Amino acid sequence: MITPLKLAAFAGISMFVFSAAQAERERVNIDFDWKFKAGEQTGAQSIDYNDADWRTLDVPHDWSIEGEYSADAPAGGSGAYLPTGIVWYRKTIDIPSDWKGRDVSIEFDSVYMNSTVWVNGVELGSRPYGYVTFAYDLTPYLRSGKNVIAVRVDNEQQPSARWYTSTGILGSVSLLATDPVHVKRGGIFFQTLTADKERALVQVETEIVGDEKATVLNQLISDDGKVAGEALGAGKQQFEVNQPKLWGVDEPNLYTLRTTVTSEGKEVDAIETQVGIRTLTFDPHTGFALNGEPMKMKGVCEHHDGGPVGGAIPRKILKERLELLKAMGCNAIRTSHNPRTQEFYELCDALGIMVMDEIFDGWHQKAEADYGARFFRQWWKIDVEEWLRSNRNHPCIVMYSIGNETGQDDLHDITGYIKKFDDTRPTTGGSVFQGVDIQGFNGPGGMPGAMQKFHEQYPNELCVRTEVPHTLQTRGFYRVRTWWRDKDRPRNEIPEYGAEQIFFDGHPRYSSSYDNCGVRISARTSWRETRDMPWVIGEFRWTGFDYLGEASFGDGEFPARIWNFGIIDLAGFPKDLYWFYQSQWTKEPMVHILPHWTHRFLEPGTPVPVVAYSNCDEVELFLNGESLGRKSEDPEWLEFIWRVPYIPGELKAVGYDNGKPVAEKVWKTAGPPITLGLETNNIELKADRLDTATLTVQALDANGNNVPWAMNRISFTIEGPVENLGFENGDPVDVNPHRVDYRDLFYGYARGFFQGTDGDAPIQITAATILGDTLFEDSEQVAIDVGRVMLRGKLPEADIEIRYTTDGSDPLSGNLYKEPFTLRDSTTVRAVVVRDGTPLMVLEQEFVKGKKPRVSDIRWSPDYEESGWEFQAGEGYRGPHDPQVTGTWERGGTLYEIREDGVMYESPGTPDEKPFAYWVYDYPLDPFEAGHENAGSGQVCWLPLGTATSKVKLENQDADKLLIYKGENPQIYHRTN
Incomplete structure (x- = not known):
């Protein structure tokens, strides 16, 4: 510790030389x-x-x-x-x-x-x-x-x-x-040794290039510009900070560490590093504590892409995404499965979001040409050191993950290598149990009783759910029956929301937004277990946002571009489970109800399970002003639920604390779409090539209610010095490009993302659409609308009119649009938006009269029985299968036969005959099937049970080649009969 006298004497010199050093670095x-x-x-x-x-x-x-x-x-x-x-x-x-x-x-x-x-x-x-x-x-x-x-x-x-x-x-x-004498890149390491509200002891290690005898002054500067503590010397330095402002998830206080280097009497370098003072405690009996305060890590896993903007996420958009997670109550993120750019960590520092920083997906091949397969052995130490030196001063990072589902043991002693550069944080890994400080549980952590059994066997070990739960939701899509991805594996059962399906819209790739669609464990069960098990420090659900890729999982084939695990979709719209987590992870009174209350094809009186998520003591549900009862949260299932006969009107939930209403959520049955709603989060877009604006578009009825079934195409005209970063709607199977001037609504919503360029001229976005159900059974009301919004500048006056035709002819000579009109037969509606006498946009929409398809999945069917999925020795498999694959096949000199019962036998008709695999299921009216090109987007389960594949293809004109995929790699069978 420097004495006050020496501090005073040095301060004047330091100030002068720091200015000079600024010019050096x-x-x-x-x-x-x-x-x-x-x-x-x-x-x-x-x-x-x-x-x-x-x-x-x-x-x-x-x-x-x-x-x-x-x-x-x-x-x-x-x-x-x-x-x-x-x-x-x-x-x-x-x-x-x-x-x-x-x-x-x-x-x-x-x-x-x-x-x-x-x-x-x-x-x-x-x-x-x-x-x-x-x-x-x-x-x-x-x-x-x-x-x-x-x-x-x-x-x-x-x-x-x-x-x-x-x-x-x-x-x-x-x-x-x-200067040739300078702080080594990544050569500063700030550590908190001890800290409480009264006093902190910190340590700084500084590595210098060019002069081993150089002197280093480290000063800790508070946000008011005052020196909170300092040390002069070389190598490791320790000093005290009185009444430190600790970094935490609620108060993410930050300091600036100013490092000044003096060589041969001259100050040659100065560098500033953002740091935070905080302590981490990990105890197998009491769990995790930040600054002595026990807490659970309420986490999500996050891939690196930003949806429509891809992997190059502008800082403002990244900040908005993190703020959305923070508002949900999320306090931790696992960087699955690789580090992020420095902007990510800087924002997590500033927002108070803890980070489990993960370095690798695998240490061996997990994709055909991935880093693990091609580069890991040569490069891993170099990359680990680079990663640590770049990131170790960020207070947000509280754990290091050494890999993901790459083996249960730390075979390469990555943990040991990490501790050469930073021994202040524990290591873990996705399903890595040996050689790490904290056992990380991915999928196995969601298995029934897995965490409890682990604790019984290893009572002095701490663990974390690194990737639990896996649940799937599609915004705006609902099914009342429970759906599990893996039918042949154990899972934590949950009550059905209904015995029979009542909704039949959507697409087989969509997933129910009730908490009844997932893998092994529901979101509710997982959080209840995590909350109540002290030896589990938290959970990182898969995932926070939907992410691009991994679309081949399950039954995915083109055009499926994602499998929607996120609780926020690609466009940044929260799904219903967002509010479940908010109800469990936040204190500000809130209530949310699902589903919405606009169901055009639901028979009046059909019982609808209405679920409320709330952190209030009680919730009361009202339908058209009539109370349906006040309830407390179910302590096991962490929700409030009513069975409500469907009657159009207003559905309202009111949350009560201490008997007083403190929160409210209302759904109103929407009429046909009439207008577009346009809203932007930035009306003063800066001309700095960095600032961004988000435009939200929705379909509204005559009363301003969102129309949740609207899927119409929106066309845009973008004027001014602005770049279109991409349009998005969250639809898992919408493969329209992002950087075009149109996007379809998805369940009533879409978004556009924009970035300012050079020039401060006004920026105007014009949106236009033809609204209505494009597949109708009797008649359909059609509306045409155009809207404008400014991202910068005043909205200019304009004379705008719409002309249209209903026979597909040139709309410029058509009728002047004044009000919605009715179609009774199939046709093409065309429209032109005319501004100040000049055509601006041409619109076209086909409308087809026909019967609505009933979209389902065999596992959601009321005829589905669990026993039907089991292999019965001597009887064959009783579940559905595709008859196209029936026959005899050869692979590698071995014969196989797929029989009419769906079972695949190896060496049929010989003493060595044995069941080899069975066809698990096939979607009825599978949209991916096309003649003999594809046998179906179902699963093949191999015997003994346990491994499932997601797709089976028949190739060649005569369907003489059968491809059964394990991941991306096909096993090829040739037909012999």
């Missing part, structure tokens, strides 16, 4: 104005290469998300059927003359993947992992004046991961100039 962001071109470009690393015809853009940049979805995409369902490949970036930089004599480096926050970097034609190196920061020394290769940086990104071998990866420079890029 300069960081320059170079994100703007890169040249870009997709595909291999011979010689593009050369300083003299002509890139005049290349596109100019800013980074971060994700090329894949700009493309079209395609069934032939090399990444397949793993990569959401989006394009991948080789892309190039080039940038000319002008090195200031006063940088002469300094060390100059270039730093990349994230490049996916296999990047190679050149300066002035000289190769600096390659980095295969797409999720870690890295830097190169430019000093020996720079010229005075202009220099050229070239980056080649090779994401051609596919699939390179089990999810959507993006392609390109996904993080910021900067130049750093320092």
